[in-house]
Amino acid sequence: MPPINVSALEGDLLLRGVWESLGTPTCHATGGYVRDRLLGRESVDLDLALTGNLDDARGPARRLAARLDTRAHILGRGLKRVWRIEAPAIKIELWPLGDLSLDDDIHRRDFSCNALVWSLPDGPLVDRVGGLEDLGKRTLRAISKSNLEDDPVRLVRAPRFLAQLEGFELDPESAVWIGALAPGLADAPRERVGQELLKLLIASGVELGLRTLLDLGLLAYTAPAGVESDPTWLETNLNAAARLVGAAPHPLLGATREAGIAASLGLLLRAWGVPAAHAVRAYAWRADDRRHAIYAASHLAELAHAVDASTDERRLLIHRAGTAFPAALALAAAIKPDHPGWRRWWRQWTRSGPGLIDPKPLLSGREVAFLLGLEEGPDLGTAMRALVESQVRGDVRTPAGAKRWLRENDQTFNV
Numbered sequence: 525m526p527p528i529n530v531s532a533l534e535g536d537l538l539l540r541g542v543w544e545s546l547g548t549p550t551c552h553a554t555g556g557y558v559r560d561r562l563l564g565r566e567s568v569d570l571d572l573a574l575t576g577n578l579d580d581a582r583g584p585a586r587r588l589a590a591r592l593d594t595r596a597h598i599l600g601r602g603l604k605r606v607w608r609i610e611a612p613a614i615k616i617e618l619w620p621l622g623d624l625s626l627d628d629d630i631h632r633r634d635f636s637c638n639a640l641v642w643s644l645p646d647g648p649l650v651d652r653v654g655g656l657e658d659l660g661k662r663t664l665r666a667i668s669k670s671n672l673e674d675d676p677v678r679l680v681r682a683p684r685f686l687a688q689l690e691g692f693e694l695d696p697e698s699a700v701w702i703g704a705l706a707p708g709l710a711d712a713p714r715e716r717v718g719q720e721l722l723k724l725l726i727a728s729g730v731e732l733g734l735r736t737l738l739d740l741g742l743l744a745y746t747a748p749a750g751v752e753s754d755p756t757w758l759e760t761n762l763n764a765a766a767r768l769v770g771a772a773p774h775p776l777l778g779a780t781r782e783a784g785i786a787a788s789l790g791l792l793l794r795a796w797g798v799p800a801a802h803a804v805r806a807y808a809w810r811a812d813d814r815r816h817a818i819y820a821a822s823h824l825a826e827l828a829h830a831v832d833a834s835t836d837e838r839r840l841l842i843h844r845a846g847t848a849f850p851a852a853l854a855l856a857a858a859i860k861p862d863h864p865g866w867r868r869w870w871r872q873w874t875r876s877g878p879g880l881i882d883p884k885p886l887l888s889g890r891e892v893a894f895l896l897g898l899e900e901g902p903d904l905g906t907a908m909r910a911l912v913e914s915q916v917r918g919d920v921r922t923p924a925g926a927k928r929w930l931r932e933n934d935q936t937f938n939v
Contacts, residue, residue: 529661530649532561533642540755542570542616543644546584547592550575551618552626552650553642554633562640570616573629573641575809580765581607581620588616594640596741627652634678635666635685635698639684658695665695672701677707679715680742684724687733694736702740709745717746718807725788731766732760747796748803758795764858765791775861776870783820786851788814790820794855798822812847819848820855827856831865836917840874842880843916849873849881880916886926910936 541555545705555571559867569886575579578598583605585596592611599608599617605620616663619771626641635851636655643650664685672678679702686692709717724733737743761939765779766772768788774780780787787807793799798821804814830841842849850873857866887909889900898904910933911926 525684525710528656529560529564532564533558534647538544538570538614539642540645542572542574542588544620545588546572548589548645549584550856551644551712554640555638558640558642558649559637559655559659562656562704565907568614571598571616571619572616573619573621575621575627577622578605578607578620581618583868585609585618588618590706591755592788594616597618606626615892619730619794624666626650626788630673631667632674633667634671634681639667650756661696662691662693664689664692664753666698666701669701669705670826672705673708676705676712678723679705679712680717680720680737680746682740683733683736683742684720684727685719687727687729702742706741706745710744711750714748714806714856715808718809718901721746721792722785722789722809725765725783726785727770728767728769730769730771730788731762732734734762736742740905743795745747746747746797748806751799751803752794752797754797761791761859764861766853766856768854771927773861774852774854774858779857779873782853783816783851784813785809786816787854789813789817790824790851790855791858793817793821794824813858816851823852824856824859827852828860831860831863831869835872838869839876839880839916839918840913842869842877843883846881849877881916883912884917885912886920886923887930888923891927895927896934907936 527586533713543551548591551574552575553570555569557567557570560567574584589596589609592609594611595607596607596609598605600606603622606620609616619629630639630641630650630652635656637654637655639653640655641650649656653667664682666672682694682698682702686694723728723897724737737746738755738759743755743758747753763772765788767774768791770777770780793804798818801818804818809817827841829838830837833841845852853866853869853873885908889904892898892907892911893900894906896907898907911920911930912922914929915926920929
């Protein structure tokens with residue numbers, strides 16, 4: 525395990541460049557950036573604590589944003605408002621200290637490893653809570669129980685950090701605090717909880733992160749209200765999470781790449797008992813990722829059962845899944861990785877997926893309405909969908925065949 529490297533901060537050109545772009549104010553780097561640089565890890569999230577209030581930080585924030593060819597905006601509410609600057613290569617938050625001293629700011633943070641402070645531009649490194657020792661021991665230790673209680677989102681950061689920081693273990697006393705405070709997570713803002721879960725799910729140590737989520741009793745409290753979680757299912761399928769991020773072998777790497785985060789979100793949604801679409805909107809995940817994840821979670825059993833389906837059946841299932849198919853396939857194959865049938869599914873998708881999702885109809889809606897004597901409405905829609913599905917299966921291949929199929933099934937649509 526590599527030693528803590530303070531010299532990484534002493535020669536950090538990014539920190540110096542940011543400080544100069546701000547106008548060389550009195551400020552301090554803290555949080556994950558300092559922790560990661562000391563561990564020899566790269567980081568793209570930089571937190572800076574500045575003296576003064578939010579208005580005092582306006583000028584430095586705008587100067588830095590201009591240098592990065594972007595804009596600064598205010599994030600958060602009340603006393604927790606900060607200036608945020610997002611550029612392609614880095615995200616920076618400026619935290620005005622207001623009436624707080626630097627020591628006050630250190631002691632209000634979540635974990636000791638995130639409470640180390642580097643005074644810009646040249647130090648020194650300030651450690652008031654034993655963070656440097658904890659980094660050396662690879663221990664994740666909460667500064668206090670009250671700090672966790674003040675912001676329940678910090679509870680789910682513990683499994684997230686364990687998923688991200690290789691070799692770290694949770695301090696036993698901190699684990700007891702988190703377990704005791706777990707119910708408070710149910711009332712935490714879902715958007716912030718959702719962002720913590722996203723970071724956990726893409727980390728190489730996701731399996732450990734999810735196991736910690738289970739062990740600390742947090743799974744149910746991260747879920748939408750009224751949802752009955754299924755911790756036993758997640759416990760049984762934890763290794764699938766590692767396959768989805770490439771930390772363990774997955775039989776269809778192409779599917780995991782195309783699915784992106786949606787397959788991992790599908791795993792989480794299945795562990796939550798597959799909540800309804802409206803229930804997960806508040807987590808602020810990308811709309812397509814959310815939609816694909818819901819489909820993957822809700823059709824997991826169907827796809828696993830159909831792994832040996834015929835070519836025609838596979839074509840129909842791909843059509844019904846639409847653009848969610850890679851996420852559904854990636855998740856199902858991660859759960860049941862040893863079955864050879866998944867490769868046939870992926871080959872079929874790569875050969876003809878787009879054409880199966882949205883095939884060109886053999887007959888227009890007007891032609892179908894005329895043949896069946898239907899008015900525009902639900903019955904015509906049902907007939908059109910049935911005709912397209914028969915086309916996808918290969919039952920009909922020409923307009924003449926489509927007309928014949930409609931006449932043979934006329935009674936189905938004229939009820």
